[in-house]
Amino acid sequence: MNFGYSSNINGSNEFKENYRIYPISYLPNTVSDEKKQLLNNSGKIILPPSALTKLSFLEISYPMLFEIQSNISFNSTNVGVLEFISEEGRVYAPDWIIEQLKSPVTSTVSIKSISLPKANFVKLEPQSVDFLEIENPKVVLENCLRNYSCLKLDDIIQINYNNKFFKIKITDLKPDPKGSCIIETDLVTDFDPPKGYVEPDYKKEQEKIQKIEAIGEKDPTIESMTKRVYIPTLTNDNSLKPTATGVKLNGKKVSNNQILDDKPIVTHEQLKKLTSETEIKPLILEDGVLFFGFPYIAPKNGDSKDDDDSKDQNNSANFVGQGQKLKRNNKRKIGKVSPTGVKGGLSQEEEGRKSPKT
Template structure:
């Protein structure tokens, strides 16, 4: 068996250097839909002797650019000293055709969380991007933070960055429940907020004008000026008495009721028309009632009853008597 330069035997580890070539060179385009590589048969012999656990995972290292990624293996049919890789993986590691890459077996923890970031917003325009992503990731063995994986759909390629992975920067996604989160696409731009037009200082905006209209005084009852029957000016109410005045106006007073009763009587109406002007003297309703009874019944003495002058009935809610 012939061994190539760079082939190493390290206890229970596999480590080998190969020259990398893209899958298109060997008519294997199906490699582009996943993260698996094709290695030579000698690698399988060495891995079998080391009793490497399945699934077999490997660490890829570009010593020139110090870029690291991880992958799985699909077949062991490549020519000795060569490794066939997906082209998008070579782009991640900044590898050209025929460059040297070091391959080492690795053990990765099962992933529990992965955060992805599409390069363009058109990936989100797919009718069901989640289903397309799940179908694509079935061909992947592991994910490494900092890599950009390729998702092919409807004759178009979409690139997605691995922004974050838990519980480690590189995780296995084989037979595990992994939570997937999306970051805004790289070309995403937040919609600009509409700017308010600049209004000159002398002109108020429409909203301010509406506020001014709303601030105009509304109708308030019982705010008019009152007039007296004797021609004198109305008395100015004391501050704070407006509410009491409004309540007094709403309920009729007892004196107004008595004035209305006296006005309704025919005798009061006839006497008021014949009343002459004179001096006003305030009296009680009881005295006026007694005087009315005295007019109907004559006195028992020898002196003839005095003829009483007709009483004046005012309309201000109180009774008045006129005396000379």
């Protein structure tokens, strides 16, 4: 088993090495968290600088594609390479690749260079119905697939959108399902329904709409949002009627017939007994009908005697007596005594002043 630079060339331009696999989160602190997150949602690995030296010696052409296989589970997938900055003997891979390989951390994996055809069609299956919440999934996937170099059938890749992770399964891939390159190619994408998605029954929805429309056609006087509901009388026991007489505000007495108007009155004890013996059922209305309370019925003219009493009260004189003004009249009148005790008219001095000289 080889680690690092040494490998078996076997007279061919094939790169093949064994490394210990580590997740992206194990990268040194010199790598930013933003870059780690970008790498973890991609299909590329980090190799040591010695791998770049050997790839240059073997004249491996761009794009550099590799097959990574676990030496424990023997599961494999196809990946690309982003940088050559890892420690010697180590390879850093995204979490979804480690899950796909079913390879424990620090276990050995075999990496060899491969050449793949250009992909022209891929079908994807989201692994969660939450994927339907994305407004334009096709554009989102096209942007996310730029972080991948190649795909393989039945692989479950991972994408990040709005800080939320989605897993996508490759259900169809052309021209080669075992692996196809998606770099610098025109790729047609298609979608399968998300895993766990249940197609709605459009026939039942249509029948429900027709039923609601039919309710409005039965009675044109009943609007679509209202319905008149009548509740039966609780009891008709005449022994519960009171014997006292009532008095109006104007002092007139009211007979029992006017008070009750043949309406039953139920006591608290009788109501408890009635509810305990009677099964209380919910108010079930038809589809599309809401209950906003009982309808208001305006009283007809002449039905109530209170109208006649109010007319009599309005006609009677409510106030009697003479009124006085707050402003006093200051005009002097002849023949009346002034407030000073002098009769009205001019005094002798005033007459002497105003009389003409003779």
